Amino acid sequence: xxxxxxxxxxxxxxxxxxxxxxxxxxxxxxxxxxxxxxxxxxxxxxxxxxxxxxxxxxxxxxxxxxxxxxxxxxxxxxxxxxxxxxxxxxxxxxxxxxxxxxxxxxxxxxxxxxxxxxxxxxxxxxxxxxxxxxxxxxxxxxxxxxxxxxxxxxxxxxxxxxxxxxxxxxxxxxxxxxxxxxxxxxxxxxxxxxxxxxxxxxxxxxxxxxxxxxxxxxxxxxxxxxxxxxxxxxxxxxxxxxxxxxxxxxxxxxxxxxxxxxxxxxxxxxxxxxxxxxxxxxxxxxxxxxxxxxxxxxxxxxxxxxxxxxxxxxxxxxxxxxxxxxxxxxxxxxxxxxxxxxxxxxx
Amino acid sequence: xxxxxxxxxxxxxxxxxxxxxxxxxxxxxxxxxxxxxxxxxxxxxxxxxxxxxxxxxxxxxxxxxxxxxxxxxxxxxxxxxxxxxxxxxxxxxxxxxxxxxxxxxxxxxxxxxxxxxxxxxxxxxxxxxxxxxxxxxxxxxxxxxxxxxxxxxxxxxxxxxxxxxxxxxxxxxxxxxxxxxxxxxxxxxxxxxxxxxxxxxxxxxxxxxxxxxxxxxxxxxxxxxxxxxxxxxxxxxxxxxxxxxxxxxxxxxxxxxxxxxxxxxxxxxxxxxxxxxxxxxxxxxxxxxxxxxxxxxxxxxxxxxxxxxxxxxxxxxxxxxxxxxxxxxxxxxxxxxxxxxxxxxxxxxxxxxxxxxxxxxxxxxxxxxxxxxxxxxxxxxxxxxxxxxxxxxxxx
Numbered sequence: 213x214x215x216x217x218x219x220x221x222x223x224x225x226x227x228x229x230x231x232x233x234x235x236x237x238x239x240x241x242x243x244x245x246x247x248x249x250x251x252x253x254x255x256x257x258x259x260x261x262x263x264x265x266x267x268x269x270x271x272x273x274x275x276x277x278x279x280x281x282x283x284x285x286x287x288x289x290x291x292x293x294x295x296x297x298x299x300x301x302x303x304x305x306x307x308x309x310x311x312x313x314x315x316x317x318x319x320x321x322x323x324x325x326x327x328x329x330x331x332x333x334x335x336x337x338x339x340x341x342x343x344x345x346x347x348x349x350x351x352x353x354x355x356x357x358x359x360x361x362x363x364x365x366x367x368x369x370x371x372x373x374x375x376x377x378x379x380x381x382x383x384x385x386x387x388x389x390x391x392x393x394x395x396x397x398x399x400x401x402x403x404x405x406x407x408x409x410x411x412x413x414x415x416x417x418x419x420x421x422x423x424x425x426x427x428x429x430x431x432x433x434x435x436x437x438x439x440x441x442x443x444x445x446x447x448x449x450x451x452x453x454x455x456x457x458x459x460x461x462x463x464x465x466x467x468x469x470x471x472x473x474x475x476x477x478x479x480x481x482x483x484x485x486x487x488x489x490x491x492x493x494x495x496x497x498x499x500x501x502x503x504x505x506x507x508x509x510x511x512x513x514x515x516x517x518x519x520x521x522x523x524x525x526x527x528x529x530x531x532x533x534x535x536x537x538x539x540x541x542x543x544x545x546x547x548x549x550x551x552x553x554x555x556x557x558x559x
Numbered sequence: 560x561x562x563x564x565x566x567x568x569x570x571x572x573x574x575x576x577x578x579x580x581x582x583x584x585x586x587x588x589x590x591x592x593x594x595x596x597x598x599x600x601x602x603x604x605x606x607x608x609x610x611x612x613x614x615x616x617x618x619x620x621x622x623x624x625x626x627x628x629x630x631x632x633x634x635x636x637x638x639x640x641x642x643x644x645x646x647x648x649x650x651x652x653x654x655x656x657x658x659x660x661x662x663x664x665x666x667x668x669x670x671x672x673x674x675x676x677x678x679x680x681x682x683x684x685x686x687x688x689x690x691x692x693x694x695x696x697x698x699x700x701x702x703x704x705x706x707x708x709x710x711x712x713x714x715x716x717x718x719x720x721x722x723x724x725x726x727x728x729x730x731x732x733x734x735x736x737x738x739x740x741x742x743x744x745x746x747x748x749x750x751x752x753x754x755x756x757x758x759x760x761x762x763x764x765x766x767x768x769x770x771x772x773x774x775x776x777x778x779x780x781x782x783x784x785x786x787x788x789x790x791x792x793x794x795x796x797x798x799x800x801x802x803x804x805x806x807x808x809x810x811x812x813x814x815x816x817x818x819x820x821x822x823x824x825x826x827x828x829x830x831x832x833x834x835x836x837x838x839x840x841x842x843x844x845x846x847x848x849x850x851x852x853x854x855x856x857x858x859x860x861x862x863x864x865x866x867x868x869x870x871x872x873x874x875x876x877x878x879x880x881x882x883x884x885x886x887x888x889x890x891x892x893x894x895x896x897x898x899x900x901x902x903x904x905x906x907x908x909x910x911x912x913x914x915x916x917x918x919x920x921x922x923x924x925x926x927x928x929x930x931x932x933x934x935x936x937x938x939x940x941x942x943x944x945x946x947x948x949x950x951x952x953x954x955x
Contacts, residue, residue: 305911309920312614333918334614354811364810366731371899371908372915376627380638383628391812392628393822394912395902400703404902407710408730409821411811452613 245450245457246507249317254296257283258316261301262399263419264426265531265539266322266342275299278530279320282341282448284520285464286318289512294519305372305396308333311451318461320448322416324374329449338462340447341523342531343543343552344416345440346378349424352435354411359439363388368410370394370401378442379414402427412437416444418531418539425536460506467513469555470495471522473546478521481514495558502558513558523553605921620917621646627912629904631820642913649909650930656826656905657892657934663831664891665884668838675843686839694836699897701833706825706901713821716812725805727813732820734813736803743797747790754789758782822903826895834891841883845876877949885942889935896931906930 249255259280260267267277275283275297284294300316311319312334322344323329325337348359348367356362359382369376371394383390393410395401402423405413413423417440424431450461471477474492476484484492493499496517497510504510520526524546531539545551575581609616621643629636633651636644674686693701710730714720719729727734738744758781765776794800806816849872857867898905907927914923 305915308915308918312612312918312920328916328918331613332615334609334612362811364812364814366812371912376912377916380626380628384638390628392630393902394628394630394904394908396899396908396911400900401902403707404710407707408715409710453611 245314245317245454246460249290249457250507253291254298255283255287255290255318256298256300256316257286258300258302258307258310258319258321259283260321260398261303263322264422265418265535265537266422267299267301267320276530278342278526279322279446279448281468281520281526281530282320282461282465283318285468285516286461288515288519289460289464289467289508292509292511292515294515303372303396304370304398307372308335311335311449314451317457318448318450322419322446323449324416325445325447325449326374334452335449336452336458337447337449338458339465340445340552341465342418342446344418344444344446346375346414346442346444347417347420347440348412348414348437349405349420349434350412350437351408352433356412356437357435359437359441360386360388362390362412364390365411366391366393366409368393368395368401368405368413370398370415371396373415374442374444375415382441416446418446418537421531421537421539425538456507460508463506463558464512464516465523466555467495467516467558468520468523468526469546469553470558471513471517472524472553473548473555476517476522477525478518481517485514491559500559609921615917615919616922617919618922620913620919620922623917625913625916627916629909630902631823631904642917645909645913646906646926646930649904649906652904652909653892653895653898653906654934656823656830656895656898656903660827660830660834660891660895661888663827664834664838664887667831667835668887669842671835671839672842672846675839676846690836690839693832694840698829698833698894699900702825702829702897702901705828706821709821709825716808719808719813725803725816727806727808729813730821731812732818732824734806734816734818736805737815737817738800739802739804741797741800741802743794743800746797747793750789750793751786754782754786757785761785820903822898822901825901826898826903826905830891830894833894834887837887837890838884841880841887842876845880846872848879849875874949878946878951881942881946881949885939885946888938888942892934892938893931 257280259275259277262268263277265277267275267279270276280299283297283299287296288294290296300310302310302316302319302321307319307321307323308329310316319335320341322342325340329335330337348362350356350362363383363386367379367390369379369392376392376394379390379392393401393404395404401413404410405423406428413420415423417436420436424434424436428434448461448465450458471481474489474495476492476495481496485496485498487493487496490499494502496514497503497512501510503512506512509515521529527541527544528534531537532541541549541551543552545553547554606616622641624639625642625645626638627645628638629645629648631652632648633655634648636648640648671686671689674682675690677683677686713728713730716727716729716731719727719731719734721727725736758778761776761781762778765778768774768776804815806813806818808814853871853875854867857871858864862870895905896907899908899911902908910923910927914920917923
């Protein structure tokens with residue numbers, strides 16, 4: 213062990229020890245995350261512990277979700293095998309420290325991209341895999357149809373989120389009163405709301421849909437109010453200081469979006485290898501050296517699409533019509549269909 | 560004196576680096592220097608690495624606006640206040656639950672500690688089941704249990720239980736009427752303070768008289784009469800104001816009156832019952848440590864059973880009880896940081912939110928540690944002072 217490793221180990225240990233969850237420190241090295249991941253042969257990915265559709269183990273113990281698919285895509289690009297991921301479930305509070313300290317290589321845990329997190333917190337967001345906004349959910353029998361009627365309400369909210377700040381801002385801006393009940397764990401805050409501790413629960417719209425579909429005894433007894441009070445672009449992030457790693461994570465997500473645009477799916481990707489379209493040939497590594505430029509195999513995008521699917525497939529499988537959430541594409545449709553999902557040219 | 564001569568000659572011939580006293584000093588300097596060097600190394604490394612990862616450092620964030628809400632506070636708070644202020648809000652909540660918890664845990668622990676020694680089979684077994692049951696379950700699980708019990712079992716505010724007029728029990732907590740503040744109440748407070756001071760003087764006078772003449776004086780009864788009686792008298796003289804601020808259901812929740820939240824209640828019950836088991840064992844051990852011969856001797860000298868307990872057994876038992884009791888008080892205070900799990904805004908909960916919103920984990924944790932250290936050292940200083948006071952004179 214050279215001094216450098218020891219140094220970084222000590223620092224990582226002190227930062228991680230200060231986080232709520234103590235993980236094994238010093239696993240990754242700032243400035244060389246790419247090399248560390250490559251050498252380890254496995255991606256360590258921070259995910260949500262139990263958010264259906266985004267990050268949660270299914271009944272067979274296999275991690276599923278649109279955020280989990282980002283981890284799988286990066287592993288497919290790096291190693292040609294989407295299974296080479298170690299998932300670290302993180303609470304909202306522990307997640308930022310976990311990336312900063314090197315406990316995880318990628319954070320893909322419905323995390324809102326904000327200026328503070330991108331700068332003072334030492335993170336780099338690599339894109340947006342779900343455009344969301346914050347809303348409120350209430351029991352139907354409360355008789356409330358708009359967030360503007362919530363003055364005096366008790367609101368359940370998860371701590372350590374942008375949600376917590378937006379909530380205070382919204383009530384202040386509208387000159388309304390509220391009582392927050394702030395709980396760290398997603399499972400506990402959901403249980404408190406369902407038990408009737410709060411009049412309303414606030415979170416990202418997609419998360420409210422997941423709670424309604426998955427955690428409430430009867431989804432029809434709850435309604436999500438129409439107001440969205442914030443912009444919540446959710447996306448994966450990495451630690452600052454390794455541009456190569458930043459690029460790999462960024463373009464893994466773009467490759468999924470680009471594949472959807474070109475109609476390349478996990479089902480037809482092998483046929484597409486024979487496609488005469490030069491764009492498809494470049495994407496799938498038939499021609500050109502795009503993968504090599506990132507330090508990857510030229511089949512990087514092929515592996516992502518083959519093993520994980522394109523963005524649309526991932527969306528429908530996890531949160532869209534093929535899932536229990538049945539969320540519409542909305543802002544997350546491709547730009548060609550009036551949404552915001554757009555990939556820069558892969559060339 | 561050949562022996563001495565030899566050792567003197569030996570000492571003169573020993574080089575200074577082999578001298579035992581010089582070595583002792585050198586070792587101590589080396590140890591202190593080593594500790595300081597390691598600390599400096601860790602701190603400078605942390606700072607350098609935080610900088611290289613572009614993470615903001617320093618305590619400047621304490622002056623910025625916090626921007627998040629806090630569900631309950633002893634002192635007035637709004638989201639426009641600073642991070643420093645919100646940490647004080649959290650500290651006040653921690654102190655609130657700790658002080659109330661320490662008082663209640665002491666009472667419960669003493670009662671069950673004595674009950675385990677009871678000759679009544681049922682009482683003794685019940686106390687044993689309480690102690691062995693609760694102290695062997697992790698306190699975090701107990702907190703979850705009480706919180707779930709309170710929120711799941713109680714109805715929403717619109718169907719609130721109303722056992723006594725003006726008192727409402729719901730999943731939002733216990734609401735009860737609050738006396739409307741009047742100048743008479745301030746005078747009552749003054750009267751109570753006067754009562755406490757008078758009781759102290761009375762106890763001193765009674766002790767001196769007892770030492771001089773051997774006559775006893777009912778200090779406890781007289782003290783209670785002073786502390787409770789004087790404010791009651793002032794209340795009657797002040798026209799017996801009975802105006803109450805009665806809770807009313809308005810909109811989503813009750814307005815007016817005082818409220819005890821489910822989070823506070825669950826945390827308090829959990830901490831008190833858990834710590835109470837340990838205190839019960841400490842009290843039981845303390846009483847058993849005083850030999851039974853003392854009781855018999857006291858009775859033979861004509862003391863009543865109560866006097867034997869109060870004047871002979873307890874003062875000696877306290878010497879055994881106080882040091883481990885101090886640890887339990889510290890434990891209760893530190894365990895209150897589990898509040899974050901059930902949403903009570905204590906210091907750790909609030910500081911964690913601040914850390915997450917600012918991203919400055921190292922500074923935030925340093926603040927938490929410094930505050931807990933200060934609180935814990937204050938408690939142990941006080942308890943050590945009390946321990947010295949009740950210790951056998953000259954037996955330190």
